[in-house]
Amino acid sequence: MHTISFTKHADITHFEIDGNELVVGGKRVSALAELAEGRPFYVYDHKIMQSKVELLRKHLPASVKLHYAIKANSMPEVVEFMSGLVDGLDVASARELNVAAKTNTPRDEISFAGPGKQPEELRAAIEHGIVINCESPTELKRIDEIARELSKKPLVAIRVNPDFQLQNSGMKMAGGPQQFGIDAETVPDVLESMKDMHLTFHGFHIFSGSQNLSHEAIIESQNKACELAERLAEFAPAPVRMLNIGGGLGVPYFPGEKPIDVAPIGKHMHALATSMKKRMPTAQLMIELGRFFVAESGVYICRITDKKVSREHTFLVCNGGLHHHLAASGNFGQILRKNYPVCIATQMTTSETTKASVVGPLCTPLDLLASKMDLANCDIDDLVAVFQSGAYGYSASPHYFLSHPSPREIFL
Numbered sequence: 001m002h003t004i005s006f007t008k009h010a011d012i013t014h015f016e017i018d019g020n021e022l023v024v025g026g027k028r029v030s031a032l033a034e035l036a037e038g039r040p041f042y043v044y045d046h047k048i049m050q051s052k053v054e055l056l057r058k059h060l061p062a063s064v065k066l067h068y069a070i071k072a073n074s075m076p077e078v079v080e081f082m083s084g085l086v087d088g089l090d091v092a093s094a095r096e097l098n099v100a101a102k103t104n105t106p107r108d109e110i111s112f113a114g115p116g117k118q119p120e121e122l123r124a125a126i127e128h129g130i131v132i133n134c135e136s137p138t139e140l141k142r143i144d145e146i147a148r149e150l151s152k153k154p155l156v157a158i159r160v161n162p163d164f165q166l167q168n169s170g171m172k173m174a175g176g177p178q179q180f181g182i183d184a185e186t187v188p189d190v191l192e193s194m195k196d197m198h199l200t201f202h203g204f205h206i207f208s209g210s211q212n213l214s215h216e217a218i219i220e221s222q223n224k225a226c227e228l229a230e231r232l233a234e235f236a237p238a239p240v241r242m243l244n245i246g247g248g249l250g251v252p253y254f255p256g257e258k259p260i261d262v263a264p265i266g267k268h269m270h271a272l273a274t275s276m277k278k279r280m281p282t283a284q285l286m287i288e289l290g291r292f293f294v295a296e297s298g299v300y301i302c303r304i305t306d307k308k309v310s311r312e313h314t315f316l317v318c319n320g321g322l323h324h325h326l327a328a329s330g331n332f333g334q335i336l337r338k339n340y341p342v343c344i345a346t347q348m349t350t351s352e353t354t355k356a357s358v359v360g361p362l363c364t365p366l367d368l369l370a371s372k373m374d375l376a377n378c379d380i381d382d383l384v385a386v387f388q389s390g391a392y393g394y395s396a397s398p399h400y401f402l403s404h405p406s407p408r409e410i411f412l
């Protein structure tokens with residue numbers, strides 16, 4: 001392994017270099033570019049995904065289940081591989097459900113969350129026998145109706161919009177008014193209404209935020225989720241079988257960010273699991289993670305097709321950009337644009353650098369992969385790498401915007 005240093009970012013230490021080239025999954029980027037037939041591409045190294053799951057398993061108690069939230073990266077090969085490492089999968093649409101259903105994951109370890117599930121999606125979920133994380137009283141009524149029609153008793157968990165927030169979280173998805181889940185204070189009435197419904201109460205889903213690098217914040221949110229579940233369980237029509245306390249573990253993307261320290265989270269979860277065994281003996285604890293497992297395994301690669309200087313500023317114009325990698329362009333929920341870790345993948349040992357901006361082919365100044373970064377001297381035909389791209393890259397980008405070709409995905 002080789003350390004790729006960025007002046008202000010955390011170092012990337014999980015890839016190799018061969019000659020002047022970046023190597024991913026044992027292949028030089030120039031060879032990978034040929035595999036991609038000249039298109040920009042994402043490449044994912046399975047060994048890095050595996051090491052992230054192993055890291056977490058090493059620290060967490062064996063009794064806590066791990067789920068992979070496949071919206072982070074829903075490439076079928078990735079989902080298939082991840083399904084062999086984790087205990088379950090979380091899906092957010094019928095298409096993701098179809099991908100998950102092709103794996104050997106037990107049906108009651110696939111869960112379906114998300115506001116606005118369509119009646120056809122609920123029907124598919126009930127037919128497959130997966131867990132539905134219910135997001136509203138209307139949805140609960142629809143589930144009951146479809147279940148009666150199909151003469152099936154679906155496993156239904158209540159997604160709770162908690163009365164707390166995950167501090168320092170990159171994306172707030174809980175606390176205050178939200179489109180997600182059912183407000184904690186109205187959950188007792190909803191639980192009461194489930195008593196006469198054609199379904200099996202499965203438990204609670206309490207997700208309080210995403211992309212957090214503070215172990216203190218994660219520990220606090222786990223404690224609060226367990227306390228909330230304990231309070232709500234008193235109103236439940238049956239014992240809580242599954243208690244999903246969310247995830248939220250982040251990865252470093254931007255200058256100054258450091259990897260999250262998993263050891264204290266593991267230590268805390270050992271104590272928490274022991275305490276919950278007494279407080280809620282029927283409840284199986286689980287956490288759900290997307291980016292923590294897959295972000296670091298992926299690199300996005302595109303080619304420099306023009307190099308120009310505009311009023312003393314160097315622009316490296318590439319055949320890929322925002323339409324392939326919205327998050328790296330800074331337009332996926334970021335308030336202040338910051339550079340992802342970017343380097344010239346075919347000039348890895350070139351020490352002379354130039355300050356340059358990496359842009360894509362779109363007719364908008366938003367199409368920016370790196371702004372005024374110190375990059376190795378390079379030219380037309382060199383390849384650009386964007387690291388930390390295995391999550392919310394391909395799956396979260398507007399491929400059709402301006403109708404350029406889509407990127408390829410390579411799983412190694």
Ligand SMILES: *Cc1c(COP(=O)(O)O)cnc(C)c1O
Nearest residue numbers: 069072207210211288289290291
């Ligand atoms: C998106 C999402 C996740 C995954 O978030 P990551 O930041 O990728 O770990 C987990 N749970 C729910 C409910 C989500 O919506």
